[in-house]
Amino acid sequence: MNRAYFLGAGPGDPDLLTLRAARLLADCAVVYAPTPFEETFAAHLEHKTVLVPFNYYFRELLDLVDLQLESGSVAFLVPGDLTFYSPFQSLVDALGDRAVVVPGVGTANAAAAHLKKTLDLPAVCNRAILASPRTLGDTPGAPTMGELAAPGVTLLIYMNNIPLPELAAQLRTGYGRSVPIAILHRLGLPGEEVVQGTLDDIVGKVGDRDFFNLAGPDRRPALTLVLVGESLAAVTDGRWWDHRREHIWKLRGAE
Ligand SMILES: C[S@@+](CC[C@H](N)C(=O)[O-])C[C@H]1O[C@@H](n2cnc3c(N)ncnc32)[C@H](O)[C@@H]1O
Structure with a gap:
């Protein structure tokens, strides 16, 4: 067939x-x-x-x-x-x-590879949430991006349609402080641009670039993924490696 x-x-x-x-x-x-x-x-x-x-x-x-x-x-x-x-x-x-x-x-995989970061790092991030403001809905009681944002969450935002200053403000409320954010535009495509910053400085770093197709006549979701959370900038040492070696891998016979 x-x-x-x-x-x-x-x-x-x-x-x-x-x-x-x-x-x-x-x-x-x-x-x-x-x-x-x-x-x-x-x-x-x-x-x-x-x-x-x-x-x-x-x-x-x-x-x-x-x-x-x-x-x-x-x-x-x-x-x-x-x-x-x-x-x-x-x-x-x-x-x-x-x-x-x-x-x-998936774009999420390509984004993590670009940033060279695992998005679920023990002691830094305990959950990753994928969401899009386009699909959360706007009925009363629908969750907002700010409600999904919380310490310990890595947030992956697809098809964003919220103006960046408003999005950063919502996320800052959710996290309770400024955390790292990355805007990954046209990954793996001509015109690829990646801007990394924090919730406090990302708006200035992006300037007037319309990464979300919000200004022009083309209202299709832009090929832009937003990642937010402590895991984006966390640097880890070998302690977790040795912990696993001692308590998990060694017991399974990895010598
Ligand atoms: C309809 S969704 C499709 C997602 C796709 N199924 C995936 O696995 O990545 C389209 C959204 O994915 C993200 N996306 C898709 N391709 C992208 C790319 N090359 N660079 C950055 N983001 C991309 C953007 O958030 C875009 O608005």
Whole structure:
């Protein structure tokens, strides 16, 4: 049976494609690639039919994929991967057994790698929360970003639509003090910019750069991820390593 492969494509750099995804992509003559993947993956898309999935209404797209599956397998390049905030769930569900999901490098993973920080550091951070102000809702009682922010939390904010001064103020209330923040714009894509600071100085450091597409006519969520929390700047020594060596690893026979 021909398949529709939903390939976790990573944040945009084709070097982050898994070997499995690269192999499956090479086998598909039809590829759905959201912008800007048709550019960054150009070398992998030569001689293929490349379509933008968001140019179609759902039923139209499903009918087209049905037709294409009669002649061969079809690939979807999934930004990051399907785990968080992927718009492809309805297609995966509708295609049922014909859909195959291949994991990839999520933007969260690429951000942690860029910062060279684990986001859950013992004694510094005891939980990480992924959230987007776009999906929290604005009904009375809906949680705010400020309510999710708290000491010990690393917060990953997708698709932010709150102006930065307001966001920083909300987060500062939640954390109760200024903590590190990183704004990671277009990771792995042309135009990549990363600004690191604290809740107190980030607004000045960003200046008039519109990292969240809030000023212009393009209201689509920007390719910008925000990370906040003590773990971003924490430096750890070898004590936890030795603690684990003594109490966990050694007992399992690691010598
Ligand atoms: C619809 S969500 C898709 C997330 C994706 N499924 C993932 O695994 O990363 C889109 C949001 O992900 C983040 N994002 C996606 N690609 C990014 C990139 N290359 N650089 C920074 N943030 C990115 C941004 O917050 C953007 O608004």
